Amino acid sequence: MLDVTIIGGGVVGCLIGRELSRYQLKTLLVEKKSDVADATTKANSAIVHAGFDAKPGSLKARFNVAGNAMYDQVCEELAVPFKRNGSLVLAFSDDELPALHELRDRGGVNGVPGLELLTGEETRRREPNLAETVIEALLAPTGGIVSPWDLTIAAAENAMDNGMDLMLDAEVTAIGRVPGGWRLIAGGRTIDTRLVINCAGLYSDQIHNMVSEPCFKIHYRRGEYFVLDRSAGGFVSHTIFQCPSEKGKGVLISPTVHGNLIVGPNAEEVATPENLETTMDGLDEVRKAARMSSARIPFGAVITSFSGLRPTPSTHDFIIGEAKGAPGFIDAAGIESPGLTAAPAIAVHVAGLVREQLGGLEPKPGFNPRRRPLVGFAHLSSSEKAAWIREDPRFGRIVCRCESITEGEIVDAIHRHAGATTLDGVKRRLRPGMGRCQGGFCGPRVVEILARELGVPMSEVRKDGPASVLLTGETKSELKAVRA
Amino acid sequence: MKRDLICIVCPMGCHLSLEEDPSHPKGFKVTGITCKRGEEYAIKEVTAPTRMLTSTVRIEGARLHRLPVRTSSDIPRERIGECMALINELHVQGPVKMGQVLIPNLFGTEANLIASRSL
Amino acid sequence: MNTYELIVVGGGPAGLAAAIEAHQHGARRILILERDRELGGILQQCIHNGFGLHIFKEELTGPEYAERFICQLEALGIEYRLDTMVLDVHEDRTLDVISSKHGFETLKAQAVVLAMGCRERTRGAINIPGTRPAGIFTAGAAQRFVNMEGYMVGKRVVILGSGDIGLIMARRMSLEGAAVLAVAEILPYSGGLTRNIVQCLDDYGIPLYLSHTITSITGRDRVEGVTIARVDERRKPIPGTEIHYDCDTLLLSVGLIPENELSKSIGLALDPVTSGPVVNESMETTVPGIFACGNVVQVHDLVDWVTEEARRAGKSAARFVLGQLKAAAPELVTKAGAGVRYVVPQQIRIENLEKEVDLMLRVTDPCKNKWLVARSGETIIKKAKKAHLTPGEMESLKIPVDKLRGLTGELTLCLEEVAQ
Numbered sequence A: 001m002l003d004v005t006i007i008g009g010g011v012v013g014c015l016i017g018r019e020l021s022r023y024q025l026k027t028l029l030v031e032k033k034s035d036v037a038d039a040t041t042k043a044n045s046a047i048v049h050a051g052f053d054a055k056p057g058s059l060k061a062r063f064n065v066a067g068n069a070m071y072d073q074v075c076e077e078l079a080v081p082f083k084r085n086g087s088l089v090l091a092f093s094d095d096e097l098p099a100l101h102e103l104r105d106r107g108g109v110n111g112v113p114g115l116e117l118l119t120g121e122e123t124r125r126r127e128p129n130l131a132e133t134v135i136e137a138l139l140a141p142t143g144g145i146v147s148p149w150d151l152t153i154a155a156a157e158n159a160m161d162n163g164m165d166l167m168l169d170a171e172v173t174a175i176g177r178v179p180g181g182w183r184l185i186a187g188g189r190t191i192d193t194r195l196v197i198n199c200a201g202l203y204s205d206q207i208h209n210m211v212s213e214p215c216f217k218i219h220y221r222r223g224e225y226f227v228l229d230r231s232a233g234g235f236v237s238h239t240i241f242q243c244p245s246e247k248g249k250g251v252l253i254s255p256t257v258h259g260n261l262i263v264g265p266n267a268e269e270v271a272t273p274e275n276l277e278t279t280m281d282g283l284d285e286v287r288k289a290a291r292m293s294s295a296r297i298p299f300g301a302v303i304t305s306f307s308g309l310r311p312t313p314s315t316h317d318f319i320i321g322e323a324k325g326a327p328g329f330i331d332a333a334g335i336e337s338p339g340l341t342a343a344p345a346i347a348v349h350v351a352g353l354v355r356e357q358l359g360g361l362e363p364k365p366g367f368n369p370r371r372r373p374l375v376g377f378a379h380l381s382s383s384e385k386a387a388w389i390r391e392d393p394r395f396g397r398i399v400c401r402c403e404s405i406t407e408g409e410i411v412d413a414i415h416r417h418a419g420a421t422t423l424d425g426v427k428r429r430l431r432p433g434m435g436r437c438q439g440g441f442c443g444p445r446v447v448e449i450l451a452r453e454l455g456v457p458m459s460e461v462r463k464d465g466p467a468s469v470l471l472t473g474e475t476k477s478e479l480k481a482v483r484a
Numbered sequence B: 001m002k003r004d005l006i007c008i009v010c011p012m013g014c015h016l017s018l019e020e021d022p023s024h025p026k027g028f029k030v031t032g033i034t035c036k037r038g039e040e041y042a043i044k045e046v047t048a049p050t051r052m053l054t055s056t057v058r059i060e061g062a063r064l065h066r067l068p069v070r071t072s073s074d075i076p077r078e079r080i081g082e083c084m085a086l087i088n089e090l091h092v093q094g095p096v097k098m099g100q101v102l103i104p105n106l107f108g109t110e111a112n113l114i115a116s117r118s119l
Numbered sequence C: 001m002n003t004y005e006l007i008v009v010g011g012g013p014a015g016l017a018a019a020i021e022a023h024q025h026g027a028r029r030i031l032i033l034e035r036d037r038e039l040g041g042i043l044q045q046c047i048h049n050g051f052g053l054h055i056f057k058e059e060l061t062g063p064e065y066a067e068r069f070i071c072q073l074e075a076l077g078i079e080y081r082l083d084t085m086v087l088d089v090h091e092d093r094t095l096d097v098i099s100s101k102h103g104f105e106t107l108k109a110q111a112v113v114l115a116m117g118c119r120e121r122t123r124g125a126i127n128i129p130g131t132r133p134a135g136i137f138t139a140g141a142a143q144r145f146v147n148m149e150g151y152m153v154g155k156r157v158v159i160l161g162s163g164d165i166g167l168i169m170a171r172r173m174s175l176e177g178a179a180v181l182a183v184a185e186i187l188p189y190s191g192g193l194t195r196n197i198v199q200c201l202d203d204y205g206i207p208l209y210l211s212h213t214i215t216s217i218t219g220r221d222r223v224e225g226v227t228i229a230r231v232d233e234r235r236k237p238i239p240g241t242e243i244h245y246d247c248d249t250l251l252l253s254v255g256l257i258p259e260n261e262l263s264k265s266i267g268l269a270l271d272p273v274t275s276g277p278v279v280n281e282s283m284e285t286t287v288p289g290i291f292a293c294g295n296v297v298q299v300h301d302l303v304d305w306v307t308e309e310a311r312r313a314g315k316s317a318a319r320f321v322l323g324q325l326k327a328a329a330p331e332l333v334t335k336a337g338a339g340v341r342y343v344v345p346q347q348i349r350i351e352n353l354e355k356e357v358d359l360m361l362r363v364t365d366p367c368k369n370k371w372l373v374a375r376s377g378e379t380i381i382k383k384a385k386k387a388h389l390t391p392g393e394m395e396s397l398k399i400p401v402d403k404l405r406g407l408t409g410e411l412t413l414c415l416e417e418v419a420q
Helices: A011-020 A059-078 A094-110 A120-126 A148-161 A201-208 A280-290 A339-358 A382-391 A407-415 A423-430 A442-454 B036-047 B077-089 C013-024 C041-045 C062-075 C139-149 C164-175 C194-204 C261-266 C303-321
Strands: A002-007 A027-030 A087-091 A116-119 A136-140 A144-146 A165-167 A172-178 A181-186 A189-198 A218-228 A239-242 A252-255 A261-264 A268-270 A302-313 A319-322 A329-333 A398-400 B002-006 B015-020 B028-031 B054-060 B066-071 B091-093 B101-103 B113-115 C003-009 C030-033 C049-051 C079-081 C084-089 C094-099 C103-114 C118-120 C136-138 C156-160 C179-185 C208-210 C212-218 C225-230 C243-246 C249-252 C256-258 C290-292 C332-336 C340-344 C356-363 C367-376 C379-389 C395-400 C409-417
Touching: A002 A011, A002 A181, A011 A027, A011 A148, A011 A329, A011 A339, A027 A148, A027 A189, A059 A094, A059 A144, A059 A148, A059 A339, A087 A094, A087 A120, A094 A116, A094 A136, A116 A120, A120 A136, A144 A148, A148 A165, A148 A423, A189 A201, A189 A339, A201 A218, A201 A302, A201 A329, A218 A280, A261 A280, A319 A339, A329 A339, A382 C094, A382 C103, A398 A407, A398 A442, A407 A423, A407 A442, A423 A442, A442 C139, B002 B036, B002 C194, B015 B036, B028 B036, B054 B077, B066 C139, B077 B113, C003 C013, C003 C303, C013 C030, C013 C041, C013 C062, C013 C103, C013 C303, C030 C084, C041 C062, C041 C139, C049 C062, C084 C261, C103 C303, C118 C139, C136 C139, C139 C164, C139 C249, C156 C164, C156 C212, C156 C243, C164 C179, C164 C194, C164 C249, C179 C212, C179 C243, C290 C303, C303 C356, C332 C340, C340 C409, C356 C367, C356 C409, C367 C395, C379 C395, C379 C409
Parallel strands: A002 A027, A002 A189, A027 A165, A087 A239, A189 A329, B054 B091, C003 C030, C003 C103, C030 C079, C103 C290, C136 C249, C156 C179, C156 C249, C179 C208, C332 C409
Antiparallel strands: A087 A136, A116 A136, A172 A181, A181 A189, A218 A261, A218 A268, A218 A302, A239 A252, A252 A261, A319 A329, B002 B015, B015 B028, B054 B066, B066 B113, B101 B113, C084 C094, C094 C103, C118 C256, C212 C225, C225 C243, C340 C356, C356 C395, C367 C379, C367 C409
16 A cells, blocks of 8 residues: 555646655655646746735745745756746736735735835836836745746656656546545556545546545636747846736736746636637737737747646635545645645645654655756757767757757656656657747657657657547558549 | 630749630630640640659668659559559669669550659 | 868758859868758658759759759768757857767858758747647648658648648648648738649649638647638638638648748848848858858748859859958848838849849739839839739849949839839
8 A cells, every 4th residue: 555645747746746755655646647747737827926916814825935935945956947037016007006005015914025116117127128107016026937847847757766656647537435545546557545635736626526525616717828939038037917806917928937938828717627729819818918018029929829727726725634524635726826836835734744644754765855957958068068979979969959959858858757758748848849940840850759769659659648649650551542 | 615724834824714626726725825835735634634743652771761752754644543552552672763763654654653862 | 170161051952052063163171061861951851843943954853853962962072961950150150060970069161151941930920729739730840751751640631821832731641641621821812833733732622712711729639620711801810701620630831931040149130021141142141251042041932043042152152262252341232112022132242243133032912914123213223024923933133233333222123013
């Protein structure tokens, strides 16, 4: 029997997995999709919020501020990029000022450091591209940006380096009580475990309801985004918010840690957790709303758009703790914004709950919090590049022209713990497919490398999930005459 | 019988009209042409259309798995399907030289199937 | 030996012709750097015919056209490296280069010819809404899979864009047993050659819908359907005109963009309309000694023109190395006037012309019966009557050098009505 099984390989599940891998526990993470970080975690604003927005006294506020403070260390240990670029919330008219000041006051109560109100001119001095209509802004220096999938993948890899097991393509279809714990059916396999941690995001209510009476419902609120080319990455240096309203935090403009610019999201409730399509109306809405912050956003530099679903809990706050009537079943559910920011603090807290449940935790000797950094070939000096190629000639073959990514790095990304098994998996770990050509040049080459390294024919390489086959067979295999 | 078609012999793309007319030496009256080549094309396209066919075949013993091939000259358009069936069954052994004849005299015509590159 | 007289970045048709021509004009230490596993560039996957009508007076396939140049290159003993990527070109004509075989190197050249070609415009750049399943390919990427790796990319196909690559792939996919259901083109005219409409669409019964675009894509893991709709004059979809297709593949043929990452890092001037470097009559960029030719300068429709342009660049690069090219400020700057979208070259130094300047251009809209006129101020320098013009086909106007002598300032090319 395992000690802990975590359901859900998003940022919350993987950081919890890493936290638990500090201790002598047999831990398994089961993930429904073919990769970690493949649902809400990969499709959000990527902001590490300062914490002025969350309602004081809520779990959101508590874990937001605590989590924010942990980011430098976590990202340094996991060798993923993180930048404290600061946030600015803009007010465009006098009637927005009370809301803006309330954010400052709330931030004070929540314990957010360094909050400051700036005049319109001062705001524009720091951010010359912002609209003339900005009259006042709230500056939050502790706001930051991160890559949520880099962080999650690194956490999963580090957790596995330290002994956690990972099962992909393993949707949990049933959970039942057995003596001493729980029995899960996932991906056709039976898993017996003392404790279960529910990090199932969009499905966290469905998982909860398998063992405990329903006490919250997850609503799916879709947000659409534009991603702009790196040439637009310097358009603003802070993360630019608009004053919040009932609908949400408003449309933001932000640099990303990879040097792109992200614009979005809107907020629209949709019927199912599968409604991931972008829409003409939604994207138009984002464009129009964003233009309020700046009329000059270079939309001509858009390289792609995407949408993400927020797992919005009906309780309006995180649900963290043992489920009623289900001893040993711990929810970490309904983790919508500021979930990404809160995740490291939630992980520590949940590890504490695990300690309580098990009556103590033994630290694992040899636990290493540090994950081996990615090579990051594009950013190495000439002599470092030369050294890598001498060591392994595969670093001399550039596969992704847009982002200067080498075959050596792709092979590495496939063979690490929690390694890539799909085209999107390679893209998430290394960025080929995220640049200007969006996979047009590198696609066939990455497919070739995946096929070779995984020992499968090219026609079996998938884009993302099991049904996302790229190539439908070989040419010349339809041996029938063709009409012309 | 009347037929409208666009001439593809040169980029002008003249819109042509063709009508059966026994009084004409070629048996057809063609209007809309700007040059003689257009007339020839229109009549051929209506009476005996031909096409060049390009494709790939399987190849072993070479750096790549597919060899580009083409017909050395036009073949009757209605034979394209049959030609593809022949092409799809072909397995070529490398090395191959550009221009090498892989299938001579397709359908009894002068057209051969030839390799489009060396491999 | 790390120093060359000429380094050519890119071993496709442009790079090959430039290198060979440079050799014919006296350059000897020449090196071609090619990122792919063989020379020939995009031609190797263009297995259809139609290449070389002007240069060789024959209709060759892409690989055949490439092989002619590759054989000539090898016969001349010109050096080349494969699987080699240029990371950076510096203004002083040093290049940072990597390959598995040679590791990381800095090479130096007296002259550089940029011949990197172009890339395809993507779905993201044109904001098609919907899901992001597998089964969406740019036409060129699909072409590579089908023609070189030998894999089919789908069974039921819809194609967006009626440029030549999309049309060619409509036929290719049909011949390999796929059902190509429709081609949608957002403009009211096709960007491809009429010959391709006839031989790739009409022959196979594939409908072409002009003034149509894709309004959504469905399918979670793999494409399941695509909806197209008619657009109005502002290219916005008209509600109620939707046609839905059940399909598993969407091919995008929505434009080519010159691949100018390296050019940007050199800091040479780029033309915002062509997206390629500003070049002069010798195909030299605004950085002396750095030349450019082929699709990296402007997207060409026929490889024959690429070869001609590349020969100009190669010859000029050799003359530069031998000190024969006159460095001077250009006397003339070309300008696109009414009806003309762009003109290449953008600058002319009259003393470097031997016989004539060959102005290449594209028009903004399809039209018939126009004068193509080159004016300096009010004076007409050269004019040519054109029966038929369309943005999809590059045009040229050759102006003899004696017509240009003494002129300064702008040389404007425009379209004018033919008086009845």
